[in-house]
Amino acid sequence: MSYIRHESLFTLQELYEMEQKDRFREIFAAIDITPILRLVKKTALYGAPIEVNYRAMIYSLIIRIVERIPTIKDVIKRLQHDILFRLDCGFMLSESIPSAASYSRLVKKMSQSHALEDIQTQLLAQAMTEGFITDDTVAIDATHIEARDQAPAKQEKEKPAPKKRGRKSKAEREAWLKQKQDEEEQKPIFEKEIAAQLNETFHHLRDQMPLDPQWGVKKNSDGKNVFWYGYKGHLAVGTQSQYILGAMLSSGSLNDGKAAIPLLKGLASIHPHFKFSYATMDAGYDYELIYKQIRTVDAHAIIAYNRRREPELIGFDEHFAPTCVREHSYRYDSYDDKYETLKYVRPKECEHCPLAKDTLCQKVYKMKITTDLRKYTAPARGSKLWKEIAKKRSAVERVNAYLKGFFQLNNVRHRTGPKAKAHFDLVTLVYNAVKLACDRLNRRLNEQAA
Incomplete structure (x- = not known):
């Protein structure tokens, strides 16, 4: 034996x-x-x-x-x-x-x-050199952190002046549009649309991240809203090694999706030699611009789809795979990296279908992912490989639980955002040091x- x-x-x-x-x-x-x-x-x-x-x-x-x-x-x-x-x-x-x-x-x-x-960057570089970080997939998620600062008293908003009835004149409309444009340009970058982040560097986004404690809201497992006053911790975690590859602290009111591009830019800027194939996130990060940012680092996005009152597509199933005349879904076969094309083959139900030899029943479908980055991913949505990669997202949730249960992430003893960020950075640093x-x-x- x-x-x-x-x-x-x-x-x-x-x-x-x-x-x-x-x-x-x-x-x-x-x-x-x-x-x-x-x-x-x-x-x-x-x-x-x-x-x-x-x-x-x-x-x-x-x-x-x-x-x-x-x-x-x-x-x-x-x-x-x-x-x-x-x-x-x-x-x-x-x-x-x-x-x-x-x-x-x-x-x-x-x-x-x-x-x-800087210490965190040195530690991760050492872990990569020693061969402990060889992850193929990166998972990104956020967790809530309560502040030590006292929440401000609620202030009643003044009722806005009643709007002038009727249609605006051409001059009034042009002045109103100009005012709106000026207000949008003067907003901080994280109050603008996510598109404003694409042309900014990581260091600029890091320095502009809002740190003041604010009221945040999320849905719990029962679908009810949970409120807290404080911050959000945003993590990018290697799903196999479970090292924290990127970490940022923000106000509790910041949308989760607005921290994804800074995290991805930080990985590319600070660790240019670290390459990964997939980035997995939940439906809160389902924005086309995040898919585009992931493509810039030659990786594929595995993000849960978030339907936004979109009509049902005729001729496609819930995972956007084409269907035959009898509404059987075509099976995902492979992905051609050269032409960025998904290949779907005829469903098993069509083997004995009387329409199999008819011109209406196509043997192979090919779909370019650039048609719609949100709907068509590599591997295809709903496929076995897509589901296996999506399950790896639990790694970042596990790390969040470790940080709160064993590394005092939820025990912020400092007031003001910058000191809370120092506590957050120290916690993530100590976690990685213990891992190493x-x-x-x-x-x-x-x-x-x-």
Whole structure:
């Protein structure tokens, strides 16, 4: 009887079961905190020396996420009373523990820069170099995050002045159209239509992202509206590796679809050598411009179709596949990448149909996906392969659940949008660092077993 050796699998649970100093060491090894240290370094030779151990402070902020310590005050209290914890975070016994104000100033400096995003980019590049990120499919979704800020009191809107009855004169209409055009041009980019994002760079879109907490609404599993005051976290996740490849925070009122193009542009800009074949999303992202953006990176969109009071197409089924005279759906056969054409073949029901040899019953249908990017995707909607890829979207939902359940994503302790973004960036960074630490430990175990 042959013996098959299964590869070892080092999980997150086993990482938490390691000794504290070993666990911290593995996580710290995955994060290069140099970009944050540049923010707090002394720029002149003169003046008072830096008395705060910023390296240890940064590590303690990372460990706060890992150990699920609720507040900064609890971190300080543990540093004061737990000697081993203090040493494992990098503080010396002779050093004084920084105050809550020192931590607040550090978080403020982090929120005013892109240091956390730079560290995230370095970490992902290292994971790609080591061969841990080889995903063929990227899943994008959003999750709600409640703010610590207090929601403003509801203000009653003034009743608008009654409109002038009758038809506008030509001069009045031209003036009204000009006013509307000027108002549209002056709007921030995320208040405009999605089309305005196509010609903008990722860095411009990132800097223009609204961060103020706002009221958001979504439908729960029962179809009822759920309201919250705060933010939305938008993630692009590798469906196989489950690394967070792109992350953005926005106001809670932002439409999910308006964050897809910035995420896709960010992947192409920050990781130009990372190539994927499919991008899968739910029906909230069913906009033609998102399909176009996915095509620019030579990938295919697998997005659930969102019917917008569209009439039923005669001669096509619910997945837009052609039907025969007796309304049997043609079967998806293949996709020709050269000509961007879907090939449909005759249904099985037509084998014994008396109209099989009639000119009305066509053997093969070919449809170019550029006819309508929303309706015709590669692979075709409703096909077995399309459904298999669409199921991979659960990866981003799983990561959202991990971030909220184990990495304190829903525990924003800072007020204002920029500091909330710093918390969000730190959470996603720590998650990826823990993933990288587990992957490295897995590789070591497999090499030892071999």
